[in-house]
Amino acid sequence: MVNTESDPRFQRSQQAILSAARELLLEKGPVAVTHAQVAERAGVGRATVYRHWPRADELLAEAMATVPMPLLANPTIPTRQWLTRELTTLARQLELDDVRAVATTLASTALWDQQMDARRAQFATILADRLAGALATAQVRGEVSLAMPGRDAAALLVGPIYYRCTIEHGPADSTLIETSIAAIGTWTAR
CATH class of the missing domain: 1.10.357.10 (Tetracycline Repressor, domain 2)
Structure with missing residues (x-):
């Protein structure tokens, strides 16, 4: 049996989904990171998104973790x-x-x-x-x-x-x- 996580197709679809989720997050905010919208943007089936991230909050958290956080990053004087x-x-x-x-x-x-x-x-x-x-x-x-x-x-x-x-x-x-x-x-x- 092939380990799906080491399968290049699995890795490619996972990266495409994460990239799509990140793009949607940056363009439209957290509310846009749904299984349906991410699947459409990534060019994969909704079932593929669910296979990688069964819950939307997990997908959103993963996407958020890859986006730079500018809040409180560059203090100025005063x-x-x-x-x-x-x-x-x-x-x-x-x-x-x-x-x-x-x-x-x-x-x-x-x-x-x-x-x-x-x-x-x-x-x-x-x-x-x-x-x-x-x-x-x-x-x-x-x-x-x-x-x-x-x-x-x-x-x-x-x-x-x-x-x-x-x-x-x-x-x-x-x-x-x-x-x-x-x-x-x-x-x-x-």
Whole structure:
């Protein structure tokens, strides 16, 4: 019996499906990554997509893992203004129904699916590391005196936005964002 995962046809169809899912994600957002749309874009049958990824959330997670994540990637000075812009961008994204659905589905799936939990952990680590790094650099420059460790500050910054947008289904307005930023430490005027 041939191992299907080592079969070149299996690998080609898997790559075509993943490429199609990534393209749809970038062009139309998470809501477009369905078995039917991916199959059409990849030029394969829907059954082939299901064979590789039985669940749409797994396919979406795999596609998301291959797309560069620009959020919080390039801090600018002054850090507080950059932070406000980045957190506002995060909030606007989480207010979109399809992004909210993806975020909550992936988070809940991670509770019982080890692969999804690994992706969740990778995503969370990237965000926390980027935020903690930017805050540490800002502290060295004298822009802020943090009242807590950087990773705790990252959780305090992102947590209220995630809660407001996904749990309450409400907007994370500028007051919430500015209150969170002020809560992590003492900012100097610049």
